[in-house]
Amino acid sequence: MTIRSTLLAPTGIAGALAGLFEHGMPFRLTAYDGSAAGDVDSAIRVHLVRERGLAYILTAPGDLGMARAYVMGDLELEGVHPGDPYDLLVLAMSRFTLRMPSPVELVQLLRALGISHLLPPPVPALEHAPRWRRLVDGAMHSKARDAEAIHHHYDVSNRFYELVLGPSMTYTCACYPTADATLEEAQAFKYDLVCRKLGLRPGMRLLDVGCGWGGMVRHAVTHYGVTAIGVTLSREQATWGQEAVKADGLDDRAEIRHQDYRDVAEGEFDAISSIGLTEHIGVRNYPSYFGFLRDKLVPGGRLLNHCITRPDNRLTRTGAFIDRYVFPDGELTGSGKIITEIQDCGLEVRHEENLREHYAMTCRAWARNLAAHWDECVAEAGEQTARVWGLYLAGCSRGFEINDIQLHQVLAVKPREDGSVDFPLRPDWLS
Structure with a gap:
């Protein structure tokens, strides 16, 4: 069998790079050497500004090299907003894939583009170290290493998050009661849905682990009359959240702590x-995680676990771009694995649902906020951080749309010794 080479006569840098795309390039690519390739009529144009960007692309093939070049300003976009490059990501994730050149093609490509571009430039300052170098912060998912990973992403700037997330300051999947609901309505509906699934009533005690800026705590205390503790590894979140609790006059019943969930000493929570x-x-820590939460519940108490999942139940570490720029050490698996671990620790699973379309809509809303407040976001956190967020939100939105990732809520209960759990015969949160 003869394999036809598509890189035998590249027409400049743009032509050589275009040859790496298996199904053609559906946007227009131009390069600093004056070359061009791709769809002439495309409204989306990508310009390679300088040689450093080419070195990033060649020394880290795939999304990481492209991200480095874009974050450093070596790739410029036309036809999409940097805060919301969704249309470009739709093309990138749907209509073409990068392919590995054959050895002959690789030699020809390097001759055309220059061997010097195999020397990797310094990576952007905000890029997290690769996994193997993070051992200085401790073993995977040690307390110290988890704290550093959370700090990397969540302690950017509370003002930046206010601009992107909106007034709810909620950085988790919303639940849209209708297709035309606003982001704020959808976030409030999500919190209320969780409260109803947990069966909260006045006088109950709630623990919210990974509480962010305290949205769940404040909603539950305000609308359901519970007392609540929220814990987060982000000092910035805890400071903002506790100030919001005091501003709402809830500090006699609500507390937001800067604390690892594993250090919560209290027990006997109703939910x-x-x-x-x-x-x-970390997936390997699921047994200890769900076991810890089980032990914090009273008999008959409920647990609601809400997290991003995969369509299958294999362990999947996040891709290079997400791992280095967004969620260091992040791991995903399927809802089946989560349900199994919850069951194996002695809790009874009573309900689960997939909200992946809701998360696609949530990410799109955040991206629109980023684009609308672009100049202020750049001034607050820097253009490199803003560019990372534009790529991240657009890519995640598309990932949820095409079922590459999902979002599951799993509701469980800690049975009493006689097996009773005080659940309604039919889910009363659906009414």
Whole structure:
């Protein structure tokens, strides 16, 4: 069998790079050497500004090299907003894939582009170290290493998050009651859904692990009359959240702590919510995690676990871009694995649902906020951080749309010795 080479006569840098795309390049690519390739009529154009960007692309093939070049300003976009490059990501994730050149093609490519571009430039300052170098912060998912990973992503700037997340300051999947609901309505509906699933009533005690800026705590205390403790590894979140608790006049019944969930000494909680934390704890730690939460519940108490999942139940570490720039040490698996571990620790699973379409809509809303407040976001956190967020939100939104990732809520209860759990015969949170 003869394999036809597509790189025998590259027409400049753009032509050589275009040859790496298996199904053609559906946007227009131009390069600093004056070359061009791709769809002439495309409204989306990508320009390679300088040689350093080419070195990034060649020394880290795939999304990491492209991200480095974009974050450093070596790739510029036309036809999409840097805060919301969704249309470009739709093309990138749907209509073409990068292929590995054959050895002959690789030699020809390097001759055309220059061997010097195999020397990797310094990586962007905000890029997290590769996994193997993070051992200085401790073993995977040690307390110290988890704290550093959370600090990397969540302690950017509370003002930046206010601009992107909106007034709810909620950085987890919303639940849209209708297709035309606003982001704020959807976030409030999500919190209320969790409260109803947990069966909260006045006088109950709630623990919210991975509480972020305290949205769940404040909603539950305000609307359901519980007392609540929220814990987060982000000092910035804890400071903001506790100030919000005081501003709402809830500090006699609510507390937001800067604390590892493993250090919570209190017990006898009637309900526990874990919204967006499981992604950070490591799949191998699920047994100890769910066992710890089980032991914090009273008999008959409920647990609601809400987290990003995969369509299958294999362990999947996040890709290079997400791992280095967004969620260091993040791991995902399927809802089946989560349900298995919850059951194996002695809790009874009573309900689960997939909200992946809701998370696609949530990410799109955050991206629109980022684009609308672009100049202020750049001034607050820097253009490199803003560019990372634009790529991240667009890519995640598309990932949820095409079922590459999902979002599951799993509701469980700690049975009493006689097996009773005080559940309604039919789910009363659906009414």
